[in-house]
Amino acid sequence: MKYRKMGSLDWEVSALGMGCMRLPTKIDNGKEVIDEKKAIDMIRYAINSGINYFDTAFPYHNEQSEIIVGKALQDGYREKIKLVTKLPMWLINKKEDFDRFLNTQLEKLQTDHVDIYLFHGLNRQLFENLKKFDFIKKMEEVKASGKIRHIGFSFHDSFEVYKEIIDYYNWDMTQIQWNFVDHNTQATTKGLEYAASKGIAVVVMEPIKGGKLANPTKEIEEIIEDAPVKRTAANWALQYVWNHPGVSVVLSGMSAMEQLKENIESVKNSGIDTLSQEELKIIADMAIRYRKKSIIPCTFCLYCQPCPSGVNIPQNFRLLNGLLWIDNKDGQIEKYNSLAKSDEDLKTMEDEGNASLCTKCGECLEICPQMIDIPYNLEKVHLVLGERQEISEVYKLFIRGPQIVDKKEFQVIGIEDIGKRATRNTGQIWAKFQNLATKIPNRDASHGLGISIVTEELLEKGENRYIVSNEIEIVDNIPDGMIVEKIPSQKYAVFIHIGPLSKYGETLQYIYGDWLPNNTTYERVPFAPEFESYTQRFNLNSDQSELDIYIPIQEK
Missing domain, CATH: 3.20.20.100 (NADP-dependent oxidoreductase domain)
Structure with a gap:
């Protein structure tokens, strides 16, 4: 040991x-x-x-x-x-x-x-x-x-x-x-x-x-088989964590x-620090593929059980996620249909209900460690497994989430552009910011933020404020051409856009044209800032790129 x-x-x-x-x-x-x-x-x-x-x-x-x-x-x-x-x-x-x-x-x-x-x-x-x-x-x-x-x-x-x-x-x-x-x-x-x-x-x-990383898809199995070091999928996952010097x-x-x-x-x-750069690259490649194969980030922790309506929430999510891992939709549907479908069924199948029994009471929302919008996703599960709709139609597979998070007030330093989205040269603004950012001490350079702020006055003109920035706690001085802005505490629905930035519009269309209008629990907070977070997972034109999107929400 x-x-x-x-x-x-x-x-x-x-x-x-x-x-x-x-x-x-x-x-x-x-x-x-x-x-x-x-x-x-x-x-x-x-x-x-x-x-x-x-x-x-x-x-x-x-x-x-x-x-x-x-x-x-x-x-x-x-x-x-x-x-x-x-x-x-x-x-x-x-x-x-x-x-x-x-x-x-x-x-x-x-x-x-x-x-x-x-x-x-x-x-x-x-x-x-x-x-x-x-x-x-x-x-x-x-x-x-x-x-x-x-x-x-x-x-x-x-x-x-x-x-x-x-x-x-x-x-x-x-x-x-x-x-x-x-x-x-x-x-x-x-x-x-x-x-x-x-x-x-x-x-x-x-x-x-929750065991997911021990059960690779065929694509991930091929990565493991081609690796110069032979390990099981679970062993790769464990070695990654043990490699970090901060882990006890x-x-x-x-x-x-x-x-x-x-x-x-x-x-x-x-x-500690024993994995080579080649091994870390292999793990990064696996991570991208795992994320694309997980629609609902449930780890089967069972904190949401028992459900007041008798729904076996983790099992419903496991069946849905399984559709991207195994080529047997009929088998998953059969398992779904074997769960209780009515209060009468629950008398002999306690806490084994399928997603159709969800009453959207919301008790599960506050106790889910993964911050999953459980009622929303149970509705989607039933559409796919109960009503046999195509998963690619019910779930936009270029999107993951949302997770519901509370973010405390934070401060940013950056440059802003006020104008119409359609005529804005976003790339040029980011380039200008990157040139000026080197002059800023104490900034958090681990990710960049693209913040969109709309006021009633700007809305009438069809414009918004777009701030390209880094988070910063202490500002010693503000370089010419830059601003400091405080973003208030807020609850957010956090989505992940998967794929090239050229398809980002499809993600926004889904959020504003589908998720928000049809959500019975949350609505967008009027005039609150929303933002994109550009981390190391972002790669402008890559199909594997990931971009985090924060939409301000409140309970209806």
Whole structure:
């Protein structure tokens, strides 16, 4: 086993940690439950193989994961490992809930303390609840009592929110979703490196994206077969994460002994900054192709289950995504039709409903870690699998998303053009900005922003303000010909345009001609800025190019 430093903590932690969200299961009386014997055998095998970091949480496996982990850690195994669990922030309604959950979890885990207690799944809203209930103070009190040894949080939101949380407290650790497909979403690589620079231990979850990266398409298999280094698809994904010097632990949610053994072999060959430029290029090529084959970014975490209407949300999304991976639409439709179609069916098929049963109540929207617009996508799933419409008509395959994110106020420095879109020479404006940008210290050059702002006066003229810019926190001086603009806090629907910029109009047509008019939950905020984010994934004329589009939205 390979070991790493756990941030600023006095730990040597195994580079591979065991996540206990996807333990082996079996069917018992028609329901999927943890296979207790197999799960305990796996956990103890992992410990005997040198894994010393185990992560669980209150909701995992319908609140049974902690119980099984507690059983597995008897007979002297608890003393050999670091045990981590989490406070379910979305279930907190009052201060007293903290003690109630922690005491219940300690009892289920059969231990008098956990080594790290995390605020589970922080986003903008849950972070505000943390502050409202003064839970940092509460964490420190229970730490002093010995019930917890260290304090951390897991995270699902934007980089801006992540940085704000990191700066709020002297955290011991942070847990983020990061892999070679998702390195520019949620906390992002920039967030990972920011946390690590402050001595905070970074634990990575979803390194194989809920198992998706272990199941390549034929196109990706060919890339792997031609690679000079022979690895499985899962091994490529894991090595990418282990390669980063800021990562302390890679959590893998292994559901079979074979997966555990394979990952233990993988970690033996891991290292920091050991991948060659050729290997990183191979991974980048795979990432592009994986993203094009994933319509809905569901990782099967099950946070959205049970659905009040009985819909098996992850299974519906898995069937839809499968259409781009396997050439068997009839087979996917057959599986879809085997799910419950009515309240009567649900009496014997509890929580196994198909997408047609969605009532758009919206309860799932606030708890989805991937920020998926679930009701909208369930409607699309039914059109494809229930009504047999072509996926290429229902989903525009040159678009991904949207993800719904909250972005805090930020500041940019750049140049602006006021006029009509049709007569604007956008390329010329970008070229001018790039010449001036070299004079700007402290700018964030990791991405460029093209911001569109319309006022009532400009709308009457058919014009807008177009600002080409970089984000910047501190402005020492403003070069001649440039401006500084503050963009207010806002909720956004974030789309990804895939393909050359020449087809960007088709994406805008879909957003404004289809998604916004037909969305029952959100509408565009009048006169709020929208913008494009040009990252390293953007390549002007490439079919593999990706451009992020932020549309300001509010609930109807």
